[in-house]
Amino acid sequence: MGALQADFYARPVVEVARELIGCVVEHAGVAGTIVETEAYHESEPACHAFVGVTPRTKTLFGPPGLAYVYRSYGIHAMLNAVCEPEGVGAAVLIRALEPLEGLGEMRLRRGVVASREGSSPAELCSGPGKLAQALAVELAHNGCDLARGPVRIYEGSGSPRTVVALPRVGISQAQDLPWRFCALDSAHVSRPRPQPALRAG
């Protein structure tokens, strides 16, 4: 299993968002499998790149395969993977992970204690702010190469997942686009969760 290279990201952002489900993010001694993503593209107003190139959005227009990290609500860091050819502003927001390695370290960084509420693997990385904190991803990682690190993304090694497309979360514009992707069977995604599979009979 190897790190995903620039050609993987240099494609339509919605396609990359769907295919990142099942891949693995690793940083600072901890790792997790991606179970939820959202796509953002300069052509729609929910994307930071909609306003064009500014100091903030410069990374989004850069070469594919870079990390775009920004601060949300003054508190949380958000980890994105820059997509599409250089010059096109687009990225995939990593929204939830299934923890693989370094659970104890994740709990320390999240400030939750093992065997207490909020410390279960399903809650450690179930949201973009949470996973950035658990992985110790900071604004300083903005622009880092996801193939070379320190923050890296690897191709998935597990069995393929059933992926569902849903409207994106927490935005006030372009709410109709079904550009949020979740692993259907995962208990590790953020809210609102996909409808549980309906059972026939």
Add this chain to the structure above:
DNA sequence: CATGGGATTGACT
């Protein structure tokens, strides 16, 4: 230079 608005989360009614 002042202002306003978030790609969120956790605590509380």
Add this chain to the structure above:
DNA sequence: GTCAATCCCATGC
């Protein structure tokens, strides 16, 4: 269900 925390940056004077 409601609400505040808190900081970066786009925008407008």
